[in-house]
Structure formats: structure tokens, C-alpha cells
Amino acid sequence: MTRFLIVEDHPLFREALGSAVRGAAEDAEILEAASIDEATAVLSSTPAIDLILLDLSMPGTTGPLGLIRIRKAYPKNPVVVVSAYEEPQVIASILAFGVSGYIPKSTPKSEITRSIVEVLRGGICLPSTYRDVAGDPQLKDQNRELLKRLHDLTPQQLRVLDMLGRGLQNKQIAHELDISETTVKVHVSDILRKLNVLSRTRAIIEIGKIDFTKFGDHAAGKRAHKTV
Numbered sequence: 001m002t003r004f005l006i007v008e009d010h011p012l013f014r015e016a017l018g019s020a021v022r023g024a025a026e027d028a029e030i031l032e033a034a035s036i037d038e039a040t041a042v043l044s045s046t047p048a049i050d051l052i053l054l055d056l057s058m059p060g061t062t063g064p065l066g067l068i069r070i071r072k073a074y075p076k077n078p079v080v081v082v083s084a085y086e087e088p089q090v091i092a093s094i095l096a097f098g099v100s101g102y103i104p105k106s107t108p109k110s111e112i113t114r115s116i117v118e119v120l121r122g123g124i125c126l127p128s129t130y131r132d133v134a135g136d137p138q139l140k141d142q143n144r145e146l147l148k149r150l151h152d153l154t155p156q157q158l159r160v161l162d163m164l165g166r167g168l169q170n171k172q173i174a175h176e177l178d179i180s181e182t183t184v185k186v187h188v189s190d191i192l193r194k195l196n197v198l199s200r201t202r203a204i205i206e207i208g209k210i211d212f213t214k215f216g217d218h219a220a221g222k223r224a225h226k227t228v
Helices: 011-025 038-045 064-072 086-097 107-120 127-135 138-139 144-152 155-165 171-178 181-194 202-206 216-228
Strands: 003-007 029-033 052-053 078-082 099-104
Touching: 003 011, 011 029, 011 052, 011 181, 029 038, 038 052, 038 216, 052 064, 052 099, 052 107, 064 078, 064 144, 064 155, 078 086, 078 107, 086 099, 099 107, 144 181, 155 171, 155 181, 155 202, 171 181, 181 202
Parallel strands: 003 029, 003 052, 052 078, 078 099
Antiparallel strands: none
């Protein structure tokens, strides 16, 4: 049995993706998560997930940090990003994380099914109109150094960085993660060192450079849910 994990906060689109998955693998077992934390909980308790379909814009995470958390903690699980963002800058950056594909949410269900089949066979799925993006050296070089530094963070440090980006203070982070404030301070210090910045404000500015919500019309992206 082929096992899938759909990470998507929109119930209707989760259902649409589930339908596309069943078109690719009729006997598929489909697990669902509505947040990155739920996704990591499923991954930690469920063996042999064959493919993760991940929405790039999830509640409580900034830009690709949710994707990075999953890739860091579960590097052997193939991930296909399914996103409303269709800008070349976004796609080029996401491909740098070693994902198995990128599917715009405006893609018809039949094409999503074909893309899933392609990935299950060991390929990379990317719409033909975006194939040139993968080989564009200028787009690949953008934020390359910052992305490399983010890869140096541990999964827990990525969670803390996500919370810093949301404006949470040390006490709030400690409560959310059920750890001491002293431990939070250690994590923050390590994050600043690894990102090569001197303050948490500067760290927030740095991750803002890869906050993909600044690209395109987010409202238009939401409308793309209806096209599948």
C-alpha cells in the first residue's frame, strides 16, 4: 500500500488533493495534517510514508521554514510542494531544498495525478512552463548563502526562529515548546551565531528575505483553491 501525507490547512483543497492521489494510487492510505507541527507528529509516528504533499503557506510558519523543518527532520521522505505561488523566484528557491517537485494550485486535478505518478516512479514533477526556472543560475544564486545558513539550524532552532518571526518573546516561546526560558535563550544565541547576525531583529529581517508572501497576489492564490 502506498502511503501519502497531505499537509494543507484548507479542508477543501485537502479533499481535492486526496482525490488526485487516489487517481495515482487507488489503494493509497492518505494521512492529513493541517499544520507543520501536526505533520511532524504524523511523520514521527508513521513509518514508510512514500510521498508528502506540502502547502508552502501554512499557519504559524514563515516562507519555507516549515518545509526546511520537515526536510531537516525527515530527509529521506520525498516532498512535493503544492502552492498558490507561481513566481519564478519562489519556484527556483524551493527547488534548491531538494524537493521532488512543485505543483501550482491552479493545476488541473488530472495533471496533479500525472505529476504524483511521475514522482512515485522516481522522477521530478515540474510544469513545462517552469522547466527553465530549474536551470536559471541567477535565480538559484538569490539568497543561496542565507538558505545554506538555515540548513545549519537544528529542527528545534528552526521552530524557535519561526516563532521569532511571528513576534513571540522568549517567555511565549518557552510556553509553546514546553521548555525553559534559559533553553530558549541558548537556542536564540545559536540561531544568531549560525545566521551570522547580531540581534533577533536582524534575524527576522533576514528570514523576511525569503518570506514568499511578498511575491504575487495572495488573494489570487486563495482563488486558485477553486480550480482543482
